[in-house]
Amino acid sequence: MELPPSYCSAIQIMSANSLHIPYHNLHYGFPITDDNELFERLVLEINQAGLSWTTILKKQENFKNAYDYFDIKKVSNYGDTDRKRLLSNAGIIRNRLKINAAIYNAQVIIELQQKHGSFYKWLEMNHPKTKDEWTKLFKKTFHFTGGEIVNEFLMSIGILPGAHVEACPIYKNILKTNPLWMRG
Numbered sequence: 001m002e003l004p005p006s007y008c009s010a011i012q013i014m015s016a017n018s019l020h021i022p023y024h025n026l027h028y029g030f031p032i033t034d035d036n037e038l039f040e041r042l043v044l045e046i047n048q049a050g051l052s053w054t055t056i057l058k059k060q061e062n063f064k065n066a067y068d069y070f071d072i073k074k075v076s077n078y079g080d081t082d083r084k085r086l087l088s089n090a091g092i093i094r095n096r097l098k099i100n101a102a103i104y105n106a107q108v109i110i111e112l113q114q115k116h117g118s119f120y121k122w123l124e125m126n127h128p129k130t131k132d133e134w135t136k137l138f139k140k141t142f143h144f145t146g147g148e149i150v151n152e153f154l155m156s157i158g159i160l161p162g163a164h165v166e167a168c169p170i171y172k173n174i175l176k177t178n179p180l181w182m183r184g
Helices: 008-013 020-026 035-048 051-068 070-078 080-087 096-116 121-126 132-143 147-156 169-177
Strands: none
Touching: 020 051, 035 051, 035 070, 035 096, 035 121, 035 147, 070 096, 080 096, 096 121, 132 147
C-alpha cells in the first residue's frame, strides 16, 4: 500500500509495519469519551514505556484479554492472584510496576468517576492545560505517568495537539470531530 506524500512523517517511517496504519488512520488523535477505552489507552501507553509501539500493538488483544477488556471496575478489584496471573502472562508486558500501576490507576479512575461523573469529564474539566501542567496533574493523580507517557496519552486521545501534521488527511478528520481540543 503506497502512502500519499502528505501523510505524517512518523507513519511514513512505520509504513512497512501494517499495524501502524489502522492505528494512525482510525485511532491516534481521535477523541475518546468512553472511560474503559481511555483506561485502555492509558494502560497501553504506560506499557509502551521503554518499548516500541509496534510491540504494544502486537500485544493489544492479549492486553484486552488479560485485563478483562479494560473493565475499570474489574481491574480496580484485582488482588494478588490477578497480579500473579498477569506476571505469568507471556502475551503482555510482565513488569510488576506497570501491572501495579494499571490496578492502582483503575482504582483512581473509580474515585474520579464518583467525584466527577467520569474519567472523561475529569479530563474535560481540566482542559486546557500545557503539557507540563498535565504532567504535574497526572503525576499527582496516577502512578507510572511521566512526561512522555502523559504527552503520548493526551495526544493519542485528542487532548493535546501533535498526533498528526497539518498536511496529513487524518488531521483534517480529527478537526471535524474535535475542533476545540485540537486547538487546545
